[in-house]
Amino acid sequence: ASQQGAQIAHETPATDYMSYSEDDRPVAQFMTTYMLGDDLYDDSFSIDDANGDFLGECGVGLGETIGVGDPKKVQTFEVWLFDKNDIRTVTRVLMSDHAFRDESLRARLQAKGEPALAQPGQSFELETASLRVMARIVDMQYGSGPMPPNSYFQQVTIELAAFKKESEAAGEF
Numbered sequence: 001a002s003q004q005g006a007q008i009a010h011e012t013p014a015t016d017y018m019s020y021s022e023d024d025r026p027v028a029q030f031m032t033t034y035m036l037g038d039d040l041y042d043d044s045f046s047i048d049d050a051n052g053d054f055l056g057e058c059g060v061g062l063g064e065t066i067g068v069g070d071p072k073k074v075q076t077f078e079v080w081l082f083d084k085n086d087i088r089t090v091t092r093v094l095m096s097d098h099a100f101r102d103e104s105l106r107a108r109l110q111a112k113g114e115p116a117l118a119q120p121g122q123s124f125e126l127e128t129a130s131l132r133v134m135a136r137i138v139d140m141q142y143g144s145g146p147m148p149p150n151s152y153f154q155q156v157t158i159e160l161a162a163f164k165k166e167s168e169a170a171g172e173f
Helices: 002-011 103-109 168-172
Strands: 028-035 042-048 054-062 076-083 089-095 114-117 123-127 131-142 153-164
Touching (some): 002 028
């Protein structure tokens, strides 16, 4: 499943930022795909500037599951951003429709990060002191089986585009 996910991520067209001005282009762009059965899915990416200097990391990992048995039936993902210049890691919790409607689960996961209902085409931003990541759900499909409808994911493809925030001091010179 992880190899199939990697293949899908590789073949999925990324957002074309070439029409943007050079200052508005991401310093790094990544595509990641989870497939049902990849119980160890945890994709992280190093964010480096043009000089190769480390700025931070971003990624997507498994969150909560539903039911028992293998493969794990994932109902939430954690999309996160770490900035070497910030003391906190920012996280957004992407939730299946069924999980999002579960008030107690949503309240419990609030401590990990802002909960969001996962929907195809949805974009959201993660922001730290010096980095901003635009995340976009490129594609997703729910699994089917003996679980409640729209409760776990069969496949999710997420694009992450990391931008360096301009320091306020840069405009003063």
